[in-house]
Amino acid sequence: MAGKIAVVGSNMVDLITYVNRMPGPGETLEAPDFSLGCGGKGANQAVAAARLGSDVMMVTRVGDDIFADNTIRNFEEVGIDARHVVRVPDTSSGVAPIFVEKSGENSILIVKGANNALTPAEVDKAAEDLKQCSLIVMQLEVPLETIYHVIAFGAEHGIPTLLNPAPAQPDLDVSRITGVTYLVPNESELELLTGMKVSDAPSAEAAARSLMAKGIKTVIVTLGSKGALLVTEDDCKRIEPVAVQPMDTTGAGDAFIGSFAHYFTKESDLDLALKMAARYAADSITRPGTQKSYASIEAFEAFCSKLDG
Template structure:
């Protein structure tokens, strides 16, 4: 069984459907409204756990109703909660999500407690790191948490998957310690200055990221799939995605990352893990919500 530690965010998703995205100053009558577990870290943990991985979550929530819901949801998904801190001085994070009739979304995230994860809170989970096949993290927490996670994983010789979302400015010194970097087109553009619009620009952006020391770059390209480039290769490869009827694209990247981590830790090749991760991402957008939309292994099969 794949063993994965996820250091990242938990926020409660507050999602409203809208016929179109409101302009500045505009009020739109929408509906229905849904509330559920979310946050990139939490979503990726659920995605991996539902596929069969043994997942340990390292995050921080408030001592409030949303925080209690978080612990219940993780337990229900079979995710280890030993290293989840619950604090009174910060509220549990929340994401305000609008989804239009085409399934596209706009999101505002208030990180709350998970934005204050400290180095000490990461180091407290060292035993879980020691037992892990893979360490996964995002940029939806404090940079202190990101830096300490990567440094601890490097010290212990554990591979790191960094999903650089939402974009934050991270140093090249940190990037060179990352094993797998998984930006989407927007994040790749912000990291490299290259606007990713096709396979040629994907290759250009991925090559720049490899030059910073990253071992493997996987650019996620939505329904087009993903672009894979590894150190030592001059040319990357486009791994096609799947065309489905999307009802909600929120969390598709999280489904990809969680599935990629699981299948890679299970022993799949990088390319095979990408193929399966594309399937997981495609399935996730055919359902409403983020964590609730993550597919199970039987769905992929």
């Protein structure tokens, strides 16, 4: 089944300011440090798959600013096909100003910017290339109508689709995502989708099955340090967590999905893809940052060799 992965989704530029304390109204303070990084759930997932060696195509929109240059350059440097990364005139790129206090507490603003311009009509411009892909991956940082459109496109053309319903959106219409092949929420996203409390594996299974009763065939629930859960019509399997000493859990969910996409399209083995995704996500949290914490295939294989003793 090995083939190209398409990520139809978001990109963001993380603008991280480290502060001793947040300023009050009208107050100006000097901040001790600043860093700029590439982010956005779609871009993160694409980079994780590409770092492992997958052929990845990104379908997204950037602004006509200097942030766009950085985003496109980042895609190209990791080997992502950026032909469908298009600049939107008179629009800012998606940005996330992040303010981190000494305690580690952070305050984040999200400006979707050009991500809002990724409409169904814009996705259709990549249709012929999408038809050549083995898996289409989506998230919820672009318009919901685009998500519904891509799921329908995948169903029409026999292309497996994966939706990570993050960040959680109460307006997501479950009846319009029943054609998705894999739905991959975390616990809080599953709660919002179902209105059911999710606190452990049994409650996660019950909530997942309530979605399956509405037509969704396969639900993969990520449980953080507790691993993950694969729920199908006939089965429920626990994907065991990998014990590591965490340094920074930012982006672990995206690492899980990107690596799952890589191994699923490479091996056509769902159980193996989930096992490797749990390992890749665990490895990512042993380093700081998001995309920069995602291991190359060589580094990841070394990590797995240590696990296997």
